[in-house]
Amino acid sequence: MLPNFLKQRAYLTPNRIALISQGTSLTFAGLYEKAKETARKLSSCGLQAEDTAAVLLNSRAETVIILHALQQLRVRTLFLNHRLTPAEMQYQLTDSGAKWLITEKSFREKAEVLNETATVIQSEALDDLPAAGYEERAEFAFEDVCSIMYTSGTTGKPKGVLQTYGNHWWSAAGSALNLGVREDDTWLCAVPLFHISGFSILMRSVFYGMTVYLMEKFDEKETAKLLKSGRITTMSVVTNMLQRLLRELGQERLHPNFRCLLLGGGPAPRPLLEACAEKNIPVFQSYGMTETASQTVTLAPEDSLRKIGSAGKPLFPAQIRIVSDGKVCGPFEHGEIAVKGPNVTIGYLNRPDANQKSFRDGWFFTGDIGYLDDEGFLYVLDRRSDLIISGGENIYPAEIEEVLLAHPDILEAGVIGVEDEKWGQVPAAFIVTKRAVQERELQAFCETRLAKFKIPKKVYAVPALPRNASNKLVRRKLLELLPS
Amino acid sequence: MLPNFLKQRAYLTPNRIALISQGTSLTFAGLYEKAKETARKLSSCGLQAEDTAAVLLNSRAETVIILHALQQLRVRTLFLNHRLTPAEMQYQLTDSGAKWLITEKSFREKAEVLNETATVIQSEALDDLPAAGYEERAEFAFEDVCSIMYTSGTTGKPKGVLQTYGNHWWSAAGSALNLGVREDDTWLCAVPLFHISGFSILMRSVFYGMTVYLMEKFDEKETAKLLKSGRITTMSVVTNMLQRLLRELGQERLHPNFRCLLLGGGPAPRPLLEACAEKNIPVFQSYGMTETASQTVTLAPEDSLRKIGSAGKPLFPAQIRIVSDGKVCGPFEHGEIAVKGPNVTIGYLNRPDANQKSFRDGWFFTGDIGYLDDEGFLYVLDRRSDLIISGGENIYPAEIEEVLLAHPDILEAGVIGVEDEKWGQVPAAFIVTKRAVQERELQAFCETRLAKFKIPKKVYAVPALPRNASNKLVRRKLLELLPS
Numbered sequence: 032m033l034p035n036f037l038k039q040r041a042y043l044t045p046n047r048i049a050l051i052s053q054g055t056s057l058t059f060a061g062l063y064e065k066a067k068e069t070a071r072k073l074s075s076c077g078l079q080a081e082d083t084a085a086v087l088l089n090s091r092a093e094t095v096i097i098l099h100a101l102q103q104l105r106v107r108t109l110f111l112n113h114r115l116t117p118a119e120m121q122y123q124l125t126d127s128g129a130k131w132l133i134t135e136k137s138f139r140e141k142a143e144v145l146n147e148t149a150t151v152i153q154s155e156a157l158d159d160l161p162a163a164g165y166e167e168r169a170e171f172a173f174e175d176v177c178s179i180m181y182t183s184g185t186t187g188k189p190k191g192v193l194q195t196y197g198n199h200w201w202s203a204a205g206s207a208l209n210l211g212v213r214e215d216d217t218w219l220c221a222v223p224l225f226h227i228s229g230f231s232i233l234m235r236s237v238f239y240g241m242t243v244y245l246m247e248k249f250d251e252k253e254t255a256k257l258l259k260s261g262r263i264t265t266m267s268v269v270t271n272m273l274q275r276l277l278r279e280l281g282q283e284r285l286h287p288n289f290r291c292l293l294l295g296g297g298p299a300p301r302p303l304l305e306a307c308a309e310k311n312i313p314v315f316q317s318y319g320m321t322e323t324a325s326q327t328v329t330l331a332p333e334d335s336l337r338k339i340g341s342a343g344k345p346l347f348p349a350q351i352r353i354v355s356d357g358k359v360c361g362p363f364e365h366g367e368i369a370v371k372g373p374n375v376t377i378g379y380l381n382r383p384d385a386n387q388k389s390f391r392d393g394w395f396f397t398g399d400i401g402y403l404d405d406e407g408f409l410y411v412l413d414r415r416s417d418l419i420i421s422g423g424e425n426i427y428p429a430e431i432e433e434v435l436l437a438h439p440d441i442l443e444a445g446v447i448g449v450e451d452e453k454w455g456q457v458p459a460a461f462i463v464t465k466r467a468v469q470e471r472e473l474q475a476f477c478e479t480r481l482a483k484f485k486i487p488k489k490v491y492a493v494p495a496l497p498r499n500a501s502n503k504l505v506r507r508k509l510l511e512l513l514p515s
Numbered sequence: 516m517l518p519n520f521l522k523q524r525a526y527l528t529p530n531r532i533a534l535i536s537q538g539t540s541l542t543f544a545g546l547y548e549k550a551k552e553t554a555r556k557l558s559s560c561g562l563q564a565e566d567t568a569a570v571l572l573n574s575r576a577e578t579v580i581i582l583h584a585l586q587q588l589r590v591r592t593l594f595l596n597h598r599l600t601p602a603e604m605q606y607q608l609t610d611s612g613a614k615w616l617i618t619e620k621s622f623r624e625k626a627e628v629l630n631e632t633a634t635v636i637q638s639e640a641l642d643d644l645p646a647a648g649y650e651e652r653a654e655f656a657f658e659d660v661c662s663i664m665y666t667s668g669t670t671g672k673p674k675g676v677l678q679t680y681g682n683h684w685w686s687a688a689g690s691a692l693n694l695g696v697r698e699d700d701t702w703l704c705a706v707p708l709f710h711i712s713g714f715s716i717l718m719r720s721v722f723y724g725m726t727v728y729l730m731e732k733f734d735e736k737e738t739a740k741l742l743k744s745g746r747i748t749t750m751s752v753v754t755n756m757l758q759r760l761l762r763e764l765g766q767e768r769l770h771p772n773f774r775c776l777l778l779g780g781g782p783a784p785r786p787l788l789e790a791c792a793e794k795n796i797p798v799f800q801s802y803g804m805t806e807t808a809s810q811t812v813t814l815a816p817e818d819s820l821r822k823i824g825s826a827g828k829p830l831f832p833a834q835i836r837i838v839s840d841g842k843v844c845g846p847f848e849h850g851e852i853a854v855k856g857p858n859v860t861i862g863y864l865n866r867p868d869a870n871q872k873s874f875r876d877g878w879f880f881t882g883d884i885g886y887l888d889d890e891g892f893l894y895v896l897d898r899r900s901d902l903i904i905s906g907g908e909n910i911y912p913a914e915i916e917e918v919l920l921a922h923p924d925i926l927e928a929g930v931i932g933v934e935d936e937k938w939g940q941v942p943a944a945f946i947v948t949k950r951a952v953q954e955r956e957l958q959a960f961c962e963t964r965l966a967k968f969k970i971p972k973k974v975y976a977v978p979a980l981p982r983n984a985s986n987k988l989v990r991r992k993l994l995e996l997l998p999s
Contacts (some may be wrong), residue, residue: 032857033832033857034831034832034833034834040831042828042891043828043829043831045890204688204691207691207692207696208691208696208722208723208724211695211696211697211698212691212692212695212696213695238692238831240692344526344527345527347517347518347523347524347527348517348518349518350518350523373516373517406529407526
């Protein structure tokens with residue numbers, strides 16, 4: 032139980048800048064006032080405590096205000112990834128029982144399709160709505176669910192990860208003790224708010240009293256300019272963004288005020304890290320997932336090259352261990368990465384099966400494979416369930432395979448990630464078919480069912496898929512079938 | 516539930532300096548190793564989880580190691596104020612059920628008296644003791660009691676304040692979000708470790724991975740030198756220390772690395788704050804008590820003169836309100852200060868009466884009188900129970916009165932604090948006697964029963980004490996009886 036987060040922050044440091052977005056800024060007092068105003072509008076629409084509302088919104092000040100308004104109302108927020116198809120979104124709305132969809136004009140087409148599943152509220156129309164009262168919460172309970180983000184897994188269907196207010200607090204507190212907190216910190220948010228990497232920045236802002244500089248879409252030119260200006264101290268990126276930023280920077284250096292580039296979303300190639308070290312860019316590699324409410328393991332820049340390839344050590348409140356055959360592994364032994372800590376999700380929504388599988392003795396089993404070295408640094412060898420990370424987006428082969436198998440002519444399907452210069456990885460599909468199917472035809476088939484980044488960039492017809500003794504697909508062996 | 520604090524810190528940043536004391540330094544890995552070694556020695560003495568051990572030790576590296584060893588063993592630590600008499604210490608040992616007293620040669624006389632109440636362990640003898648195993652704790656439970664510190668009150672007998680591991684965590688986390696955390700922070704500890712102001716620095720050190728510079732006894736010359744050197748970033752002081760430091764500094768300025776002087780232990784006089792502002796000394800005034808595990812309200816330097824006399828605003832996890840006649844007061848209305856937050860004690864040991872009186876609806880009623888202004892800044896008007904603050908030490912009149920009344924010739928006694936240039940306040944006694952009693956005789960009578968700083972510096976014989984309708988002593992009216 033802590034005081035109402037935004038209310039407390041607005042009380043403690045009313046005049047500090049909370050948000051800079053599209054050239055305008057908002058103090059914490061201003062943000063709180065606007066959030067309450069929006070909460071009254073949403074209340075007049077009928078939103079009530081414990082409802083779930085989906086948001087399909089771009090990264091703008093209005094969105095931040097809406098997200099805080101939902102917290103003030105104690106409405107759970109379901110974050111929709113913009114790139115999902117209406118069918119994928121519909122699944123999440125239905126599964127989460129979201130009654131509401133708050134969206135904006137630019138998503139009109141998708142929203143029209145979802146109109147039947149949830150009551151759509153246009154953010155542009157909020158101003159004209161009447162205001163209604165609601166009970167202001169003096170305190171936020173740690174165990175209350177704040178946000179829901181869907182993530183896939185081995186079983187195909189995405190699962191809703193429940194993130195509590197406590198999860199967000201602990202994630203922010205752990206990060207603060209690791210990265211430090213300074214009064215003049217400004218965190219550049221150019222990652223999507225619908226990913227935990229973005230939303231966690233908004234939560235930290237309230238706990239720390241820290242300015243967020245919100246960029247609607249990552250732009251390397253604008254980013255380079257900002258990072259040279261001294262106005263930004265911290266930024267979250269994925270590998271692809273860092274590559275583009277480095278290219279843009281050329282021979283130029285960042286301002287010494289800039290003290291942390293938090294790198295998430297999969298492993299970084301060595302040459303990239305070396306280029307950063309050479310330019311004195313303070314890269315903090317990290318390991319985390321939706322289920323840990325952002326980074327839970329982080330590597331300090333001073334260890335960046337000494338421990339190349341490592342994701343670092345846990346945040347203070349968090350623990351990691353490697354487990355193999357039910358036993359905790361010693362140094363350098365490979366096994367499944369298990370994590371523990373108050374930042375770890377309380378579980379998946381409506382998925383007792385997945386919860387039973389993932390949680391054992393208070394530990395969350397990530398499905399990722401890795402090891403700890405003799406100093407306790409974590410090395411991630413294989414992302415869980417053959418996870419494909421493409422430009423910072425997580426793609427689960429099983430989800431794509433399920434769609435492919437729905438095609439009448441496909442008998443078997445296996446998907447893996449293949450290297451891609453721009454995105455790190457892209458999905459490639461291997462299929463066993465009744466009759467010849469064209470790659471283009473299959474991609475078109477996927478288009479209405481899968482977000483664009485999930486559509487296989489290459490499709491290979493093969494006579495059979497590699498399977499193990501229990502007839503389970505061995506995705507890793509698909510790599511050997513790739514034409515060289 | 517968090518990972519074993521010191522073990523986790525030693526794992527995360529083994530090579531960072533944890534402690535500088537008497538010219539030597541210790542890394543976190545070194546501190547952890549030494550704490551485990553000492554835990555094994557103490558274990559061989561018979562110390563077990565859930566025991567209570569009193570410590571009567573000076574501020575040296577060995578003491579810090581012992582304090583951590585006790586945490587490793589899950590033994591509760593009772594902190595004894597060095598200045599108490601053996602009789603006062605005996606009361607605390609008995610009341611807390613402390614089986615053990617860990618002390619050192621310089622306290623030999625006192626320890627000899629206490630020998631019958633608890634098993635005395637000499638810290639100097641630890642090296643020669645055999646080692647015994649103990650079960651290492653993987654985690655620390657928030658609800659476990661870590662430390663006990665006695666504080667007095669209206670009823671005379673001191674009460675044991677139970678401070679949990681959670682209290683210490685939350686206090687440190689709240690302070691981190693307010694004062695910030697930097698990798699190169701070094702906190703100068705020249706306040707006693709047996710007060711929460713000192714011990715809380717050790718706890719923060721482990722959570723933040725921060726260096727503590729431990730000074731055995733406050734020395735203004737050494738402090739001024741350190742604060743000019745750039746080696747220290749933060750320091751905790753009480754008013755008297757600050758006055759001595761300012762005098763020592765003369766025209767000189769502190770190093771710009773020094774960023775926070777945390778001022779506790781009662782209100783600071785305006786000229787002192789003005790002198791600090793003029794010298795650019797970043798004073799953070801604060802309000803806190805043993806029951807809140809250190810500061811719970813703090814004033815930022817930028818508000819120091821604008822809000823002169825204010826103690827500031829709560830830390831992020833904490834709340835304050837002013838209550839009068841059972842109602843929450845509006846701005847500028849005077850009433851009792853109530854505090855709430857996860858840093859607030861779970862209660863007094865063995866004192867259901869005091870707990871019932873102090874805790875209502877989740878709020879802790881401090882007994883202090885104050886008000887909030889229209890921006891929510893706290894102003895403390897009267898410390899609880901006519902508290903006397905003398906050189907940072909809390910003195911409760913009731914405790915002294917009880918001793919005076921034990922004298923065969925004294926019929927009535929009333930104690931108040933009177934102004935003192937050096938200590939801020941010192942106690943003065945008003946007595947109604949059967950026959951004439953000499954001041955010196957009475958002071959001698961007190962010497963075996965009260966710590967030196969509690970002995971009345973002045974004793975006034977009066978015909979009667981001011982009492983209210985219900986015959987209760989009205990201490991404030993004693994001031995009027997002072998000879999002008």
